[in-house]
Amino acid sequence: MSKRKYSKYSDCKKIPLNYKNVFGAIKNNIRSIKVASQKNGRLSFYNRLIKSKQCLKIFYTNMSESIFSKSFKAFVKAKAKILDNFVSFAESRLDIILYRVGFVSSLHQARQFINHGHIIVDYKSINLAASTKVKNNSLVCMHKYNTFILLKKVIYMNVISYLCNRSTLSYLEVNYKLLDIIFLWDPDFKSVFFPINTKYILISRFYK
Numbered sequence: 001m002s003k004r005k006y007s008k009y010s011d012c013k014k015i016p017l018n019y020k021n022v023f024g025a026i027k028n029n030i031r032s033i034k035v036a037s038q039k040n041g042r043l044s045f046y047n048r049l050i051k052s053k054q055c056l057k058i059f060y061t062n063m064s065e066s067i068f069s070k071s072f073k074a075f076v077k078a079k080a081k082i083l084d085n086f087v088s089f090a091e092s093r094l095d096i097i098l099y100r101v102g103f104v105s106s107l108h109q110a111r112q113f114i115n116h117g118h119i120i121v122d123y124k125s126i127n128l129a130a131s132t133k134v135k136n137n138s139l140v141c142m143h144k145y146n147t148f149i150l151l152k153k154v155i156y157m158n159v160i161s162y163l164c165n166r167s168t169l170s171y172l173e174v175n176y177k178l179l180d181i182i183f184l185w186d187p188d189f190k191s192v193f194f195p196i197n198t199k200y201i202l203i204s205r206f207y208k
Contacts, residue, residue, distance in 0.1 A: 048199070048202060049202050049203070049205060049206040050206070051198065052198045052199055052200055052202045052203050052206075053203045053206050055194075055196045055198050055200075056194070056196075056200055056203060059194060059195070059196065060090055060096070060107070061106075061107050061108065062093075062095050062107050062108075062110070062111050062130045062131070063090065063093075063131070067131075069207070071086055071089055071090075072086055072203065072204070072206075072207045073207050075089075075204075076204060076207055081188075081189075082204040083189045083200060083201055083203065083204060084188040084189050087187060087188060087189045087191075087192060088186035088187060088188065091171075091186070091187050091192055092133050092134050092135075092183065092186060093130065093131055093132065093133065093134070094110075094114060094119065094121065094128065094129075094130060094131070094132040094133075094134055094140065095107050095110035095111055095114060095130035095131070096110075097134055097140060097172065097181060097183060098110040098113065098114075098119065098140075098181075100169055100172060100192075101162070101169075101172055101174045101181055102158055102159045102161070102162025102163065102166065103155050103158060103159065103179065103181075104155075104158055105158050105161065107130075109158075110130060111130040114128055114129065114130050114132070115129075115130070117143060118142060118143050118151065119140065119141075119142065119143065120140075120141055120142075120143050121134060121138055121139070121140050122138050122139055123139070125143060134183045135183070136183060136184065136185055136186065137182065137183070137184065138182070138183050139180060139181070139182055140180070140181040140182075140183065141178070141179060141180040141181065142155075142179045152179075155179065159176055166193065167193070169187070169191065169192065169193075170184075170191065171183070171184050171185050171186070171187045171191060172184065
């Protein structure tokens with residue numbers, strides 16, 4: 001077990017831009033975040049591409065570099081907008097859905113909940129993983145017989161923090177009393193919120 005209780009926010013150190021609170025953590029919980037020094041000078045176009053790509057990859061921290069790259073390369077060949085296709089693909093992941101509704105404080109915690117069998121999808125909890133794809137109109141909920149009182153307390157504390165700092169998304173219907181989620185439809189880029197402000201539209205050019 002890690003000696004640093006909030007070391008999960010160490011991913012924030014990797015962000016190549018000034019914004020260092022990628023998961024919207026409470027300020028008292030981000031002691032592992034290091035403020036980067038300001039550097040003068042203009043960035044090259046390729047450098048801007050790299051930074052934009054890394055910001056999005058670090059936000060989707062449970063997604064490996066190989067899956068991230070393969071997904072973008074596959075969507076480059078599609079006729080629709082590349083970024084919209086990728087966001088629809090990423091936001092339908094089980095760990096992302098748990099984070100978007102505020103049940104967890106970070107994607108690391110979402111993966112932990114799923115791996116320990118606390119989450120079920122359409123009343124099935126067999127071989128669920130953080131990367132599990134949730135279909136439209138599917139029900140995501142807590143395991144009624146495997147959810148301890150302490151775990152529910154953690155979830156409700158996360159929800160309170162979430163409601164104070166983030167807005168509810170239209171493509172997710174949530175019952176915070178029963179801790180149930182319905183994934184209504186695949187969102188596009190404009191429907192979701194990313195805490196790091198950068199030109200994500202440039203990422204598609206990186207993979208062309």
